[in-house]
Amino acid sequence: SAVISQKPSRDICQRGTSLTIQCQVDSQVTMMFWYRQQPGQSLTLIATANQGSEATYESGFVIDKFPISRPNLTFSTLTVSNMSPEDSSIYLCSVGGQGSAGEQYFGPGTRLTVT
Amino acid sequence: DAKTTQPNSMESNEEEPVHLPCNHSTISGTDYIHWYRQLPSQGPEYVIHGLTSNVNNRMASLAIAEDRKSSTLILHRATLRDAAVYYCILKGYNYGQNFVFGPGTRLSVLP
Numbered sequence: 001s002a003v004i005s006q007k008p009s010r011d012i013c014q015r016g017t018s019l020t021i022q023c024q025v026d027s028q029v030t031m032m033f034w035y036r037q038q039p040g041q042s043l044t045l046i047a048t049a050n051q052g053s054e055a056t057y058e059s060g061f062v063i064d065k066f067p068i069s070r071p072n073l074t075f076s077t078l079t080v081s082n083m084s085p086e087d088s089s090i091y092l093c094s095v096g097g098q099g100s101a102g103e104q105y106f107g108p109g110t111r112l113t114v115t
Numbered sequence: 116d117a118k119t120t121q122p123n124s125m126e127s128n129e130e131e132p133v134h135l136p137c138n139h140s141t142i143s144g145t146d147y148i149h150w151y152r153q154l155p156s157q158g159p160e161y162v163i164h165g166l167t168s169n170v171n172n173r174m175a176s177l178a179i180a181e182d183r184k185s186s187t188l189i190l191h192r193a194t195l196r197d198a199a200v201y202y203c204i205l206k207g208y209n210y211g212q213n214f215v216f217g218p219g220t221r222l223s224v225l226p
């Protein structure tokens with residue numbers, strides 16, 4: 001199993017600013033995932049972050065808007081840049097899911113409100 | 116990605132069994148069936164998964180149809196804490212390393 005913590009747990013930010021979300025895992029993992037959950041919606045994958053390489057972004061998400069760092073095997077950050085109210089969502093970090101039978105573990109999420 | 120279909124919402128009374136259905140008619144032979152749930156204000160958590168045979172754990176049971184085109188998550192005695200959104204997800208080697216979430220089933224538990 002894996003225990004994941006995220007900081008901050010919530011924030012209220014002004015339009016045009018940026019917020020960096022931290023994700024810490026209690027064990028070393030190869031792949032980390034960042035998801036977005038818009039109000040009342042399901043989870044959507046933003047990107048996959050491997051240590052030592054560039055993150056892989058899903059369709060509709062770009063590096064300039066959501067830069068990701070992965071400096072080691074237990075930590076990652078996601079930055080939401082130049083925020084607009086449409087970025088108001090819960091952002092979740094996740095690890096695991098190796099292979100088709102692997103469990104995936106999720107952090108508690110960061111609730112972002114952009115005013 | 117192979118798709119799953121679940122009812123948008125279901126309701127149950129406390130301490131009664133709950134059967135949450137999931138249709139996955141395009142499932143392939145190597146796809147695992149995973150169930151996750153998301154309690155209010157929390158990230159999703161693992162419930163159970165299986166391939167062909169029925170599975171039991173401390174949280175729930177998973178009944179898989181013989182043709183694998185559908186499955187049912189069974190909560191044997193619903194509690195108020197089981198009120199959550201339940202996601203049925205297929206995962207195989209062709210789907211990369213992450214889960215693709217559909218809208219899920221929102222389960223309400225009435226006292």
